[in-house]
Amino acid sequence: MAGDKAFLQFIQVKKTYDHRTLVVKDFNLEVAKGEFITLLGPSGSGKTTCLMMLAGFEDVTSGEILINGRQVTSIPPYERNIGMVFQQYALFPHMTIRENLAYPLKIRKQPRQAINAKVNEYLALVELQDFANRYPGQLSGGQRQRVALARALIFAPDIVLMDEPLGALDKKLREQMQFEIKRLHEQLGFTVIYVTHDQTEALTMSDRIAVFNQGIVQQCAPPHVLYERPANLFVADFIGESNKLSGRIEAVDDQEVSVRLSDGALVRARKANCTQVGQPTTVSVRPEKLTFTDRLGNAGNQVRARFLTSHYVGEYIRYHFATADGTELVVKNMNDSSAPRLEPQQEISLAWLPQDSQALDRPEAPTPS
Amino acid sequence: MPARGALLHSLTAQEAGQAARARRRKRLTALLFVLPLLLFILLAFVAPIASMLWRSVHHPTVSELIPRTIAELQRWDEHGLPDEASLAVFAEELHALARKRQSGRLAEELNRAFSGMSSVVKSSARQLGRLQPEQLATDGVPTLLKAHRNWSRSEVWYAIKRAGMTYTYDYYLTALDLERHPDEGIRPRDTQIYLKLYSKTLTLALIITLLCALLGYPLSYYLASLPENRANLLLVLVLLPFWTSLLVRTTAWIALLQTNGVINSTLLASGLLDEPLEMLYTSFATVVAMTHILLPFMVLPLYSVMRGIDPSYLRAALSLGDRPLPAFARIYFPMTLPGLSAGALLVFIISVGYYITPALVGGTDGQMISNLIAFHMQSSNNWELAAALGSLLLALILLLYWVYDRFVGASNIKLG
Known part of the structure; x- marks a missing residue:
């Protein structure tokens, strides 16, 4: 073809x-x-x-x-x-x-x-x-x-x-x-x-x-x-669901960029349409790629978040969290023995692998094209 | 209801009864809502039509005026003169009518059956009325026969006998230009009036319908292709004739079409014509004015049907390889047929029975059957003939509708 x-x-x-x-x-x-x-x-x-x-x-x-x-x-x-x-x-x-x-x-x-x-x-x-x-x-x-x-x-x-x-x-x-x-x-x-x-x-x-x-x-x-690997924020948003963390690019290399999130955490993400150091960016992660820390160990990015509520969907469970600056995060976890029980307002770490996230444009500051 | 019992096996008899009662109540409420309209239709539509149909076959006047004569005439073999006794009975009854000053009614009735009889009956009644009752037995018949030679003609007596029938189809014969002769049975009349008029009425209605379709189809197509708000605006213009008085519109046509009217003076002034065209009081005027008046009846159903046709049908035909014109003919046109036939049926039926416009602009040439019906109702006072003509018109329209249903299917009609 x-x-x-x-x-x-x-x-x-x-x-x-x-x-x-x-x-x-x-x-x-x-x-x-x-x-x-x-x-x-x-x-x-x-x-x-x-x-x-x-x-x-x-x-x-x-x-x-x-x-x-x-x-x-x-x-x-x-x-x-x-x-x-x-x-x-x-x-x-x-x-x-x-x-x-x-x-x-x-x-x-x-x-x-x-x-x-x-x-x-x-x-x-x-x-x-x-x-x-x-x-x-x-x-x-x-x-x-x-x-x-x-x-x-x-x-x-x-x-x-x-x-x-x-x-x-x-x-x-x-x-x-x-x-x-x-x-x-x-x-x-x-x-x-x-x-x-x-x-x-x-x-x-x-x-x-x-x-x-x-x-x-x-x-x-x-x-x-x-x-x-959505090319920009619109695609990431339009196709499927994504968690969006805003930050600024700190360093750029071949495949990945380092991003300082607004709550201070430093994470790595795949290079997409944001490649200039200092540029504002949105790190996008799919809800099913985001997971609880104890399952990834220290291999990936981490962010602290407060548990809000969970929705029982059947084959999976949706967990809703909020970071310190109020960004809402969603985690989709299979409905199996790994599904944790969380208390409201309980603070835990969420983690994901750098290759599962990309640094995309931020709507307030559109990338020059 | 044992048969229903199987269906309702899960319901108890009490529940079933309740459900049935609820249904009856619902039906009764629905009936109450339409009851006023139903009564109105019954009084204003069904009853008059029924009385018209009845009147066209029921005609008791003559047999009420001269009952004994009519009874006597039953014995008569319809050849030569009725026998002396019958003539004597008639002379007696005419004498009685003359004394009661009711011979005028009989004169009118018999004149309708045999033209020229009005004066004959009146003068004979006068002469018989001068006789004393005891003279009647001897002088009645001679006075009668002397009064006018018509009384010696067997055709006259035949006409009186026919007119004396309480139930008669003679008016239908007249309406179909036929008459009954004692020897030859039913035969065509010498002067053909009504059949010609029926065929002219149908021809004019057909022409008007065709013109409405030719003018209305492209207009509706254009309207249907416009955005809704613009189309609604233009539709108001189409409907504008509806909101103007029929009389005003027709009079406007008179102003336009008359010999010194707008069209003629324009054509004369521009040098296209040497002398004015004769347009008013012709069937041309009837056709033009009625096409104008009936056009909305064509446009409205056509437009609403076309509005409902998704543009993707024509696009599909094009994408399948058909050229625009054949695609229009093979795909779009058949889809508009329900609207077209509804419009055509409306226009045709309305124009077959139209009265006021042909009466005002049609002259003698542009008259239609309804004008003659009106004439018999208002001028000649022959209601029975008017009723027969009207019933035939009704039958004609029902026949056309049946033919239409047979070949097109009435369920295909879409009025909106």
Whole structure:
């Protein structure tokens, strides 16, 4: 997958609707053939706009979009050969499932026999053989979603776009459909650009995730990199949960930096987008990486904190602490024999390994970029 | 209820009774809410229509005025003159009516059955009225036959016999331009009035509906593509005609269309025309004015249906490779059909029964069936014929609705 010559390229793409503010500011992305890329971000961050520009429903204010090296910005949507799955499915209500699936093939003037065979094949692929002659209104949400998927795939498009396709489904069905989409992706090998604001969905499905905020890609990386080594505070905050300790950089070396926290403790963290000595920084640690001292010994960073309360979640327990300067810290501990019993206001040390934390920007003092 | 017992096996009889009582109470409350409306509809809608239908077949006036004559005529074989005895009975009854000064009513009724009979009945009644009752037996019949030669015509007696039937479908025959002849049975009338008018009414309604659709569809499409607040503002403009008096709007059309009106003077002044166009008092005027008045009935259901169509349907069609125009025809247009058919049905049905606009701007050429119904109600006082014409109109509309339901499906209608 990766390493191929870029199949789809966004080059310095910008988009404005009102000719004053940019909704997408300088979007660059290279996608290999067969890759599953997710555009993730809060609503209004520009991710759907990027998808619409690729599909051809929105024009590009400036920049280029290339598919297979060919400029597509001036090609109308019906000639781009891009499949699309819409959030509300957009199945044609006056056509049966079979007619819906046959629609793109009929437009391409394929012989009737070939169309029938293809429709049957794809109906089997999404396990809806028995529903061919029903109308979309007679199907459940998950079934409609599968039809929409099959319809977007049946004409063998170069790229399949999915705009929050699972947004209208309940949690259990959503997980089932995630699995289904992944299965089809692996089976058929198409290229996917997937838009969602659900980070779990993005993490479980994607090869790479591009995190959007305010029209800019904050970081584009495989899920584990995004989670373990967020490039900035927004990503650390948006993906999963993180504990944020503010401090100032005291020393910098190859991989790590030393940070003097505001309560005086000196800790080490992985080098990220804060690399100048004296710069204000936020040390970010995931709640499951933060632990009680007696389990790490003296190998890692330590900070003193006061126990506030704990929440019983089932498979794990959430402990809430506050440091001397009032920063709240959360520890997630598996619900096993290691789970400690703490008294309210009890002061203990919390510890983590330097490689499990990074020195990121601090919102009061944005890093120059 | 033993059959329900199985379903309610977990409920005791008392609980089941309580549940049933609660349900009954709920239904009763709901009924109470709609009761005033129900009564109103019954009085203002169902009852008048029922009385109209009744009146179109029930006509007792003649048989009440001359009951014995009508009874006598039952024996008559409809050829030649009725026998002496029957004529004598008629002379007696006419004499009695003349004395009671009620011969005018009979004259009016018989004139409707056989034109020209009004004066005949009146003068004969006068002549018979001068006779003394004891003279009637001997001089009644000769006086009658001498009074007018019409009394010697079998067609007249046939018409009287038909008019004397309490229950009759003759008005429907008239409304369909048919008549009954003693030898030939039911045959077309010499002058065709109503069938022509029905077909003209349907043609005009069809033209108006088509025009409304042609004008309303692009407008609704444009409105549906606008942001909600702008669309609402423009929708007010569409609805503006609703808030102006119908009479004012129609009169405005008169001002526009008349020979010295705005349009003609503009065209004349600009040199496009040498002499004014004859527009007012034509079916053209009826079509234009009614299209204007009925346009909102097309736009509103269309707009609300189009508003509900997500833009992603058309986008999906494009992304699947369809070009914009075919995609519009194959995807968008079928999805707007519920609104289009609702609008078309509304406009068509309203215009089939429209009265005031054709009456004001249509002249003789632009008259529709309702104008003739009104004429029979108000001028010729032939309520029975008006009722028959109205019932046929009602049947026609029901038939159209049935055809529509058959081919499109009434459940597809979306009014909003």
